Amino acid sequence: MNKQDLVNVIAEAGDLSKAKAGDVLDAVFDAVQDALKKKEEVRLVGFGTFSTSGRKAGKGRNPRTGEEITIEATTTVRFKAGKALKDAVN
Numbered sequence: 001m002n003k004q005d006l007v008n009v010i011a012e013a014g015d016l017s018k019a020k021a022g023d024v025l026d027a028v029f030d031a032v033q034d035a036l037k038k039k040e041e042v043r044l045v046g047f048g049t050f051s052t053s054g055r056k057a058g059k060g061r062n063p064r065t066g067e068e069i070t071i072e073a074t075t076t077v078r079f080k081a082g083k084a085l086k087d088a089v090n
Contacts, residue, residue, distance in 0.1 A: 003025070006025060007021045007022045007025055008021075010024060010025060032050060035050075036050060036051075036052055036077060039052055044082070045082065046082050046083075046084035046085070047081075047082050047084070047085050048079055048080055048081045048082045048085055049079070049080045049082070050077060050078070050079055051077075051078045051079075051080070052075050052076065052077055052078065053075070053076050053077075053078050054073065054074075054075055054076075055073060055074045055075070055076055056073055057070065057071060057072055057073040058070075058071045059071065
């Protein structure tokens with residue numbers, strides 16, 4: 001399923017136009033992104049939790065040349081599925 005498929009499902013379920021459903025979906029994505037930028041957790045009960053996690057800097061090797069490189073520290077996004085989502089998939 002891609003974003004357009006999701007917009008179509010939202011439009012049908014909410015009796016909305018596809019343009020309005022797209023705006024709603026974009027607003028949800030923006031809200032989640034803004035919260036994660038602030039290092040806040042986004043909890044959607046029954047679906048799951050989005051959070052951020054720090055990844056330490058480290059050393060690595062370029063697989064092509066074998067040269068040692070430094071890998072910078074980064075912030076990553078984590079998702080932990082909720083019980084209802086796990087049950088629905090299983």
